[in-house]
Amino acid sequence: MSKIIVDEQYLEIIEGTNLLQACLENNIYIPNLCYLKERKEKNASCRLCFVEIEGMPKPVTSCTLDVEDGMVVRTDTPAVRRLQRTAFQLLMSVHEVDCAHCPANKKCELQKIARFLKLGLKPKGLDHSLRELETDHDHPFLEYFPHRCVLCGKCIYVCKKRNGRPYLTFAGRGLDTQISFFGDKDPLKLPCAECLACTLICPVAAIIAKTDT
Amino acid sequence: MKMEINQAFDKICKDADAHIKRLSLIKGPRISIGMATCGIASGAIDTKKAFEEALKEQGIDGQIQTVGCIGHCYAEPVVIIDHPDSGFPPIFYHHVTPGKAKMIVQSFLIDGDPLFEYLLGATKENELIPQIYDFPRFSQEKRIILQKCGIIDPEDINAYIDEGGYSGLARAFQLAPDEIISEIISSGIRGRGGAGFPTGKKWGFAREAEGQDKIMILNADEGDPGAYMDRTILESNPHQILEGMIICAYAIGAGSAIVYVRSEYPRAIEMISGAISQAEELGLLGNSILGSSFDLKISVFKGSGAFVCGEETALIQSLEGERGMPQHRPPYPVQHGLGNRPTVINNVKTIASVPAILNNGGDWYRSIGTKDSPGTAVFSIVGNVLHAGLVEIPMGVDLKTLIFDICGGIPDKKKFKAVQIGGPSGGCLSSDFLDTPIDFDSLAGAGAMIGSGGMVVLDEDNCMVNIARYFLEFTQNESCGKCTFCRIGTYHLLRILDRITKGQGREGDLEQLKTLSETIIEGSLCGLGKTAPNPVLTSLRYFRDEYEAHVLEKRCPACVCRSLTAFYIDLDKCARGCDACVGSCPVDAIFTTKNRKKGVDQALCVKCGECQVACPPEYNAVIRVSPPEKAPIIEKSVN
Numbered sequence: 001m002s003k004i005i006v007d008e009q010y011l012e013i014i015e016g017t018n019l020l021q022a023c024l025e026n027n028i029y030i031p032n033l034c035y036l037k038e039r040k041e042k043n044a045s046c047r048l049c050f051v052e053i054e055g056m057p058k059p060v061t062s063c064t065l066d067v068e069d070g071m072v073v074r075t076d077t078p079a080v081r082r083l084q085r086t087a088f089q090l091l092m093s094v095h096e097v098d099c100a101h102c103p104a105n106k107k108c109e110l111q112k113i114a115r116f117l118k119l120g121l122k123p124k125g126l127d128h129s130l131r132e133l134e135t136d137h138d139h140p141f142l143e144y145f146p147h148r149c150v151l152c153g154k155c156i157y158v159c160k161k162r163n164g165r166p167y168l169t170f171a172g173r174g175l176d177t178q179i180s181f182f183g184d185k186d187p188l189k190l191p192c193a194e195c196l197a198c199t200l201i202c203p204v205a206a207i208i209a210k211t212d213t
Numbered sequence: 214m215k216m217e218i219n220q221a222f223d224k225i226c227k228d229a230d231a232h233i234k235r236l237s238l239i240k241g242p243r244i245s246i247g248m249a250t251c252g253i254a255s256g257a258i259d260t261k262k263a264f265e266e267a268l269k270e271q272g273i274d275g276q277i278q279t280v281g282c283i284g285h286c287y288a289e290p291v292v293i294i295d296h297p298d299s300g301f302p303p304i305f306y307h308h309v310t311p312g313k314a315k316m317i318v319q320s321f322l323i324d325g326d327p328l329f330e331y332l333l334g335a336t337k338e339n340e341l342i343p344q345i346y347d348f349p350r351f352s353q354e355k356r357i358i359l360q361k362c363g364i365i366d367p368e369d370i371n372a373y374i375d376e377g378g379y380s381g382l383a384r385a386f387q388l389a390p391d392e393i394i395s396e397i398i399s400s401g402i403r404g405r406g407g408a409g410f411p412t413g414k415k416w417g418f419a420r421e422a423e424g425q426d427k428i429m430i431l432n433a434d435e436g437d438p439g440a441y442m443d444r445t446i447l448e449s450n451p452h453q454i455l456e457g458m459i460i461c462a463y464a465i466g467a468g469s470a471i472v473y474v475r476s477e478y479p480r481a482i483e484m485i486s487g488a489i490s491q492a493e494e495l496g497l498l499g500n501s502i503l504g505s506s507f508d509l510k511i512s513v514f515k516g517s518g519a520f521v522c523g524e525e526t527a528l529i530q531s532l533e534g535e536r537g538m539p540q541h542r543p544p545y546p547v548q549h550g551l552g553n554r555p556t557v558i559n560n561v562k563t564i565a566s567v568p569a570i571l572n573n574g575g576d577w578y579r580s581i582g583t584k585d586s587p588g589t590a591v592f593s594i595v596g597n598v599l600h601a602g603l604v605e606i607p608m609g610v611d612l613k614t615l616i617f618d619i620c621g622g623i624p625d626k627k628k629f630k631a632v633q634i635g636g637p638s639g640g641c642l643s644s645d646f647l648d649t650p651i652d653f654d655s656l657a658g659a660g661a662m663i664g665s666g667g668m669v670v671l672d673e674d675n676c677m678v679n680i681a682r683y684f685l686e687f688t689q690n691e692s693c694g695k696c697t698f699c700r701i702g703t704y705h706l707l708r709i710l711d712r713i714t715k716g717q718g719r720e721g722d723l724e725q726l727k728t729l730s731e732t733i734i735e736g737s738l739c740g741l742g743k744t745a746p747n748p749v750l751t752s753l754r755y756f757r758d759e760y761e762a763h764v765l766e767k768r769c770p771a772c773v774c775r776s777l778t779a780f781y782i783d784l785d786k787c788a789r790g791c792d793a794c795v796g797s798c799p800v801d802a803i804f805t806t807k808n809r810k811k812g813v814d815q816a817l818c819v820k821c822g823e824c825q826v827a828c829p830p831e832y833n834a835v836i837r838v839s840p841p842e843k844a845p846i847i848e849k850s851v852n
């Protein structure tokens with residue numbers, strides 16, 4: 001067991017546990033979008049889960065650290081909040097905010113994070129803009145909404161895990177990055193209708209079953 | 214064992230020597246043409262053809278040899294002619310067009326007149342013609358990496374061996390792997406791929422790392438726009454790189470190595486692949502190298518050419534067939550690299566320095582350059598500078614010496630404004646920094662970096678806001694899209710800069726540029742995002758007045774940003790009846806005034822500047838001003 005202190009709270013954690021996991025399990029919430037417990041190589045792409053650790057000069061992502069005995073962690077310093085608020089507002093600056101018509105409404109991770117960080121859903125001080133993207137809407141079973149997607153990559157991971165190979169991939173670069181279906185449209189070759197793992201894992205309902213649209 | 218290795222290597226050297234001697238016995242002049250990609254782009258293929266034709270027409274027995282790039286890219290196509298019978302030393306000619314090639318054959322090879330007006334200098338000490346090595350562009354350089362580039366035939370392994378090549382490898386085999394690593398550590402060499410990580414330490418970690426099948430990867434992705442030194446080295450002297458790779462692989466205990474080179478470099482791929490086969494034939498690669506018990510296989514992988522694939526974890530992803538996206542470190546590649554095997558990834562210039570370190574010792578290398586940045590740095594210098602090209606200098610030389618003495622300064626009597634160092638995510642330094650020594654830490658301290666070694670010199674006609682926007686546009690497009698700060702943050706930076714250059718800057722923009730830049734640097738996952746805001750931050754710091762002029766006065770001090778400038782024709786300078794500019798205008802915006810001079814219709818003008826180019830220099834009547842309201846209103850003639 002490792003003894004650690006998080007926000008002045010003493011915790012005993014099994015050695016080698018992921019730090020973000022340990023915090024979440026002990027009811028210490030740290031915003032996160034791309035963390036998956038079972039995923040060994042952490043994606044570390046959403047950049048929300050920052051914490052400060054005594055002895056480290058700068059905030060670090062908690063999802064990429066394992067608990068070590070004697071760790072002193074702070075989840076709510078000004079530096080951490082500044083990074084989290086900026087990351088969140090950046091995400092919202094390209095997000096289509098239309099909660100009333102979104103299937104994720106009420107269970108959406110973004111709403112939860114906004115509440116936690118005491119932020120609105122509109123990005124303050126940043127221009128809001130939705131990218132003009134060419135998105136493929138021809139998948140026989142799934143529908144993808146690029147302006148909801150936060151590019152956490154969870155869908156690709158669960159798909160690969162379930163099906164041995166991913167039927168989804170990242171496509172494009174820079175701001176045009178989105179999820180794409182590889183262009184494989186033969187319904188007989190796609191396991192999607194029975195699987196739908198991606199739709200279940202997506203934190204923001206950016207991929208949903210066509211039957212739900 | 215050591216004896217046998219020496220004997221094997223001696224034999225290779227003797228054969229190479231004999232081969233080179235045979236070549237030199239061939240009668241007649243020897244013409245060496247610089248045919249790296251840069252030379253070819255300047256027309257070297259036609260030059261070569263012209264030489265071939267002229268020799269044939271004149272019935273001269275001569276050899277035409279292709280060499281790589283000597284670094285004097287401003288002078289290309291360059292040709293070295295060794296014509297011993299003439300009594301002249303080997304001569305270096307610049308800008309050799311096909312026409313000049315034919316003249317040189319006639320005058321020099323037949324009539325014995327070397328055409329002084331076309332030559333740059335001699336390549337050997339002599340009494341007739343100044344030696345190029347005495348010019349600042351050579352004498353203040355220190356060539357370790359580029360030493361043989363442009364001199365030897367890159368397609369002939371014997372040429373390299375005859376110049377002392379592979380002796381570093383022979384020496385390495387006399388040492389235990391740990392002793393090699395100690396030698397590299399004592400040299401103090403730091404990686405030339407950007408981050409400046411101590412190479413000896415990296416090799417040591419890999420050697421100690423647990424795991425089988427260690428692997429060595431040469432990083433020749435080189436995605437920076439404007440940087441082309443790695444390509445040039447691969448094209449001009451591939452064997453020096455192979456030698457370094459073999460030494461590294463032996464030191465860390467790797468049985469295989471990969472050259473990761475972008476597919477846009479076909480000539481580099483051809484040269485390195487050819488070099489690998491030649492080295493295999495001579496027993497310098499493959500099984501039991503030089504009769505030792507060490508085996509190494511080197512393969513070539515063609516990368517898809519994304520900038521971010523140069524980042525080591527993305528490079529590994531790309532080698533594994535995945536999309537090139539950086540991963541969180543640790544674990545570092547030296548522990549878990551390609552296929553989870555311990556992997557050393559080194560830059561081309563790092564590896565090309567290794568043979569010399571083995572030959573001359575770590576202390577020798579440490580005596581060059583500065584205490585914390587030993588050795589030399591290769592820069593590709595482009596932009597508003599007279600002698601653009603590749604330069605190799607000892608670390609510690611200051612920027613002024615490099616730009617003004619070695620590279621000849623700014624052309625057209627223009628004033629120096631800034632130098633952008635380190636590729637697209639380097640920093641822009643002002644003239645206040647010209648005394649800064651070039652080394653990893655001094656440049657980083659000023660907000661720039663050695664980075665890939667790209668250097669762009671900018672004269673007074675450049676707008677710094679526009680320059681920052683240009684570099685950011687590149688990095689934003691090349692962001693892999695993975696992490697929030699880099700993907701979306703750089704987009705907002707770009708939008709703000711775009712607005713400012715269009716005269717739509719708002720109060721608070723400059724503060725937001727600064728805080729957003731700092732947050733992106735702090736929050737991004739990989740080096741791309743962590744450095745992308747550098748051009749913005751440094752230009753904002755050192756050229757704030759230019760930003761303020763754009764935002765507060767809607768004025769572009771360098772008269773570059775289109776929305777903030779206007780062209781007009783100075784009626785006092787315009788020549789009555791001349792209409793050179795009229796036809797040049799793509800939108801017919803130029804009209805004639807009542808006394809037959811010209812005016813620009815501001816409502817139609819698209820600010821392309823063609824009229825300014827077309828106006829004959831003796832009138833020079835087209836003037837660009839900022840803000841646009843400064844252009845006087847000129848009346849059209851009534852029909």
Ligand SMILES: Cc1cc2nc3c(=O)[nH]c(=O)nc-3n(C[C@H](O)[C@H](O)[C@H](O)COP(=O)(O)O)c2cc1C
Binds near residue numbers: 525
């Ligand atoms: C966005 C990005 C691009 C890079 N591109 C290159 C490259 O083209 N060539 C290179 O050698 N290193 C590049 N690097 C650095 C590599 O990650 C790595 O540090 C380097 O290859 C290590 O070699 P060295 O120790 O010899 O410097 C890049 C880094 C980043 C963050």
Ligand code: SF4
Binds near residue numbers: 204
């Ligand atoms: S579709 Fe959903 S799960 Fe997939 S990357 Fe986007 S937000 Fe993440």
Ligand code: SF4
Binds near residue numbers: 521739
């Ligand atoms: S910093 Fe940019 S390039 Fe690097 S992982 Fe993040 S998005 Fe990709």
Ligand code: FES
Binds near residue numbers: 032043045046048064
């Ligand atoms: S949860 Fe750590 S970066 Fe996304």
